[in-house]
Amino acid sequence: MKKMILPMLLLGLLACKNNDEDTTEPIVMSGVDITTVAKAKFAGSATVTTSGDNLVITSDGRPNHKSPYWGTSSAMYEPFPIGHQTNPNGTIGIQNYTMTIPAKPAAATTHEATGLFAIGMALNGVPIFNNTEAGGIPLDAGTITSFDGAGAHPAQSANYHYHVTGTYTTVDDANLVGFIRDGFPLYGRKDKDGTYPSNLDAYNGHTAATTEFPDGIYHYHTRNENYLNTGYYILKSGSYYGTKGTFTE
């Protein structure tokens, strides 16, 4: 009997030791540095500066493209898409945004849900919102008729923002749209080889090469789902893959 019990005890001890090592060993996550791409690609009113391990991106929130929300007297005016109409929040206002994101974004151990207001910033300094409006209500057909050709509209403080795909960000392509608040880049529906990725995770992202990051990086994709058959596609919904930074206005 003793000969049987001793090996089993040893096995038990070894198993415990392995479990302890698994939980105490630091997990090394060397993120890809986004600094060079961010500094090269942010445009319009957006400026990028480095602060320690973070990038600080400021903007006035106004798009560098045409929209009906500039008002008919503006040189930047263009009409609404057919069947669309203005929302009660009026025209595009000047904001004072600061988004702080890690220069080397990394996966988080817990994945916080994206919420109301800005969940990221497009390359032109316009905030990216998820698929909900005030009150956490998912975008419905009525709200969608307030979108301009860019898939955007102003909220209550004239804060213009993107929810969905549009002419000036991404339609059906592999464009870099912007950066989400956890520092990971957001792309259009396609990968750079022109195909729709088939291995996306619960956050609608994966690690693969992109035009801007040829050695590979974790990145989100625009959801490849025709939202309510409107012809628009949600830019980003669900949870963050990494840890979200701050976004102040």
Ligand SMILES: [Zn+2]
């Ligand atoms: Zn909105």
Ligand SMILES: [Zn+2]
């Ligand atoms: Zn991809």
